[in-house]
Amino acid sequence: MAKVRTQDLLDRFKIELIAGEEGVHREISMSEVSRPGIELTGYFKYYAKDRLQLLGKTELSYISDLLPEERKDRAYHLCTDITPGILITRDMDVPEELLEACRESGVPLMRSPYKTTRVISRITNFLEAKFAPFTAVHGVLVDIYGIGVLITGQSGVGKSETALELVKRGHRLVADDSVEIRQEDYDRLIGSAPPLIEHLLEIRGLGIINVMTLFGAGSVRSHKRIALVITLEAWDEKKQYDRLGLDEETMKIIDVDLPKATLPVRPGRNLAVIIEVAAMNFRLKRMGVNAAEEFQQRLSKMIQNGESDVDADFDGDLE
Known part of the structure; x- marks a missing residue:
């Protein structure tokens, strides 16, 4: 403390x-x-x-x-x-x-x-x-369209490279490698960078870069409320990944459960764009628009209509 x-x-x-x-x-x-x-x-x-x-x-x-x-x-x-x-x-x-x-x-x-x-x-x-409860998490925190996205995953999976691409796309870096998190309210987590590595980003093969110096003061911010967790993991052919978005995972940090999405990493996938869309989709869900639920409702409606047509044809054959 x-x-x-x-x-x-x-x-x-x-x-x-x-x-x-x-x-x-x-x-x-x-x-x-x-x-x-x-x-x-x-x-x-x-x-x-x-x-x-x-x-x-x-x-x-x-x-x-x-x-x-x-x-x-x-x-x-x-x-x-x-x-x-x-x-x-x-x-x-x-x-x-x-x-x-x-x-x-x-x-x-x-x-x-x-x-x-x-x-x-x-x-x-x-x-x-x-005096807020405090912890530190290995990951990257980026402000994407006003949504604080915490990117986690094993070392070397590509978190910092993805953050660099997001910064190039106009979003703001909060912390890289180590994210200091304080629970300032019962459901409010604030993430920031340790003073030693503030505004710095480590890219393997390139070294340490200063994001604010390269991209300007608008590319960084000192702290941000964490709203979404994105976990990057190596693609596993044997694992079944969510394809509709109906499964809602959560990750508990201190005493707060945050919504979480797991993204498999393999060549050809543009993770920066996917995370950017995930942040926008999260905003839509908070506004009451859920594409996965809408699809499920359409599918259920089509199945019900199909069964009704079959029943009607069956009754006609009996007559």
Whole structure:
């Protein structure tokens, strides 16, 4: 799991550091952001002290109505040795008691000019992306007509060569050889390239090429949601391959089941065009157009009509 520190929030967002500079390297261990409510009344039994604390207009208004001794007590209870930071929104004034408590405890005290709901949303999304389940898959990820297609298969089957042809046809490379995948939602997988090999493509016999340098900035992208898996495998004469497209395979990555298609590889097959068509066909299926099901319906209708004609002829012969 990636490590996130309070300093990362200061670097990522427009946040002002007011006090507690020595605590900016405290670690944030979860994506949830806490808004102290009942704690401000003095009840700290279930205080989530290991979370980032956020004080908005409601919380600060309540604090301002407390007696000076109560404000000091609440401030010192909010600041613990593991609290990663306290963030005040709307550029509101900081209570003097809270400022003093943060200075003494070393808890970073920060302030944002934005509204509370917006700050919570952006920081939560950032932290959830950082703490998302992670894995790495051997393959190539390409953006084809807006569909993130993960191409997998054994080493040497032609994944990188196919990706190169797809890039030449106007599509965009995301990652080659190793694809880092994060599950940012229960059904959302985001793939990206390791920093070391970003924008690079390995072609056997040619070596490493820089796709962005050769084909321009429009030929690459940093990350893409994975929607379809294409597996390349050597042609097996004894294996029965799906010829209608009615069989729906899936591949499970982390906790998400992705639709999968298996393409046999042999000389004469233009894999780049086939994968391109597979991506377009996937888009059509999401729009409710399924050519295989339409064919099956036509075939069933013809069979039924044929049986009706036979029955009619048979009845006529009996008469």
